[in-house]
Amino acid sequence: MMKEKFVYFFSRKLSEGSKEMKNLLGGKGSGLAEMASIGLPVPAGFTITTKVCELFYKNNRQYPAGLAKEVDENMRKLEKEVGKKFGDADDPLLVSVRSGASLSMPGMMETILNLGLNDRSLNGLAKKTGNRRFALDAYRRFIMMYGSTAKGIDREEFNQAFETLKNQLSRKRLNLAAHIKVNDTDVSEGELEKLVSEFKAIYKNHIGKDFPQDPKEQLWGSVDAVFGSWMAEKAVTYRRVEKITGVGGTAVNVQQMVFGNMGPKSGTGVCFTRDPNSGDNIFYGDYLVNAQGEDVVAGIRTPIRLSDFEKADSKSYKQLVDVRRILEGHFKDMQDLEFTVEEGRLYMLQCRTGKRSPGAAFKIAVDMANEKLISKEEALLRIKDKDIEGIFYPIIDPDQKDEMKKSFLVSGIDAVPGAATGKVVFNAKEAEAAAAKGEKVILVRKETSPEDVGGMHAAQGILTATGGKTSHAAVVARGWGKCCIVGCENLNINYEKEELMVGNLVVKKGEELTLNGSSGQVFRGALRLIKPEPPAAFKTLMGWVDKIRA
Incomplete structure (x- = not known):
């Protein structure tokens, strides 16, 4: 009897999977295998199947016999493919570990980037690239993602340490006024060195031992985290509200890292082969210079449009346009794509059928x-x-021009069309509780995270201060046809006081807002809504x- 295969390799030279294997390899894994097989620029890697996830839960979180051997064999294959060694101190192979079920669950399961970095390979990566700031940026991201995802440390503790450093050191060095935001990219090499030490201290304080230096330990800790995230509250909630049943588990994709955070000639983006709001046949998406993929989806910085990406890097943009044409023709449906540009070179990291209004x-x-x-x-x-x-779904009655003029509050990015009115709430649990009592609410957040999914589903509309049209809030809301405005940068949200401010105007929790998701406009009070043609x-x-x- 032939032994069951648990791991499938993909590269432009050899792709063991295909788009027909979505149930076994998950949407991400089958998409990567398919893109590699038709010659697109996909970093090599391998997929641990959804069957392993099923067996993991059936066998009390134990892996099936032979899995570790298969993973080792595929890691050696990956090393040979890319010409680097996993765990090498001088020129390390770094990988991402990402989830991927057969049905799209955007942001609901875990991702860990830059895996394989440790104190020794940090110096090797810095020397090899001639860019120590980049190497430190990659390491601080990895410590935070591994600590929060694999070990359960509250991510907010890492975020708070980073914000404190930016305000105490970067702001002072740059002589920035208090109202000007300090971006991650403003932080210097020396400040990142200090931040890495602080992040390692946070890790040790919670876990009781030093941040792991063995890449193999890091890898299995991350694989455990991805399979564990299948039953996390946010993932279970999303499957419930989306009525997803009969899906056995997630796959795990281990893939060579490519870096969008190497400097001004690098970046990362998310795009759709057609406009997911209107359906128009135009290229639609966001791009962040000097960033990694999580930055776009999390809405940490407001990205630039694809048209601006074309101006900044016409060569990579032209390649992306070719990929758009190839993939839409190949899959015969609108595609949602993730990509990274590393020093002017384009790499494709995901394709899947895109959610649309x-x-x-x-x-x-x-x-x-x-x-x-x-x-x-x-x-x-x-x-x-x-x-x-x-x-x-309703729109604002256009006969209220005077009321609209008087009650206009602020504008953001029109992420999902339609309109919504409701009382302001500032956290997901309150949105769920209010909806359970029959109250209509607008969920207001600095940015949404997957943990907010229950409240996002319960709310009439969603308003965020940061993010673009492909951020987590926009993608999830679009799948539900739920009115959403993002990137509202003039919005100052104070969670402790439970209020938002636009200039001198204050809106407190419980006061009503109206969102126009088709224009990105926000109004005070409850405007009249009507059904559209x-x-x-x-x-x-x-x-x-x-x-x-x-």
Whole structure:
């Protein structure tokens, strides 16, 4: 009897998986294998199957026999592929460890980046790249992600230490006024050196021992964390609200690191092959210079648009446009892509069917049928019950021009169209509690995290101070057709006082706001909402239904 295979390798030379293996390799793993097999620039790696996750929970969190040997074999294969050694002190192979179930659960499970760094390889990476600041930035990220994800240390403790350092040292050195934000990229090499020491001290204070220096220990600690995150509260909540059943577990993807945080010629982005809000056939997305992938999704900094990315790096942008065309033609659906540019070189890190607003679902289905990418019958099958319901979500009654002018508060980025009114709340638990009592609320956050998913689902609308159109808040809200405004940088949120400020105007918890997700405008009070006219694509599709029935 043939032994069950638990690990599948992928690279441009050898790809053991394919897009048909989504149930076994998860969406991310099957997408990486497929992109590699058609020759796209995908960093090499391997996927531990969803079957291992099932067995992990069936066997009291024990791994099946033979898994460790398969992982070792694939790590050696990866080393040979890239010409670096895992754990090498002078030129280390660093990897990411990322989750990926067969159905998209954006941000609900764990990711750890820069794995393999330790005190010795930090110096090797700095020497090899000639960029110690970059190496320290990668190490501080790894300590924080491993500490919070694999060991359960509250991430806010790391964030607070970083903010304190930025305000006490970076702000003083740069002579910045109190109201000007200090970005992560403003922090100097020497300040990052101090931060790494502080992060290691936080780790030791909680865990009782030093940050692990053995890359193999780091790897298995991270794999444990990803499989463990399948049953985390946020992931269970997301599956409940999305009515996801019959999915056995997540896969784990171990992949060679590429670095978007090496300087001004590097960056990271998330994009959609079509506009996920309107469905228009335009390239849509965000890019952050000198950043790693988590920065875009977390909304730590407000990113630039793809049009600005084109101006900054036309060569990489042109490559990305080619990838857009190839993948949409290959998968015959709108794709959600993650990518990194390392020193001017493009790498693809994910492709999956993109979440879209209800209106966009109709337009994309109709357009793709008209473009002969899919048949009219396929177009009809792509429309779900919630899409039909969603195109009738409310909008602000345009006859209230005077009221709108008087009550206008602030503008942000129009992440998900529609409109919503409700009482302001500042945390997810309160949003859930209020909704359970039948109250309509607007969830206001500096930025959302996966832990907020229950409150996001309960709220009428979502408003965040940071982030772009591909941040966590935007992607999750879009999948639900829920009105969302992000990147509202003039919003000053005080969680302790439970209030938000725009200039001298103050809105306290319990006061009402109205969001216009189609324009990004926020209004004080509750404006009148009405049902919109269905889009043209809805009428076209209904016409096809009648013809097919006949």
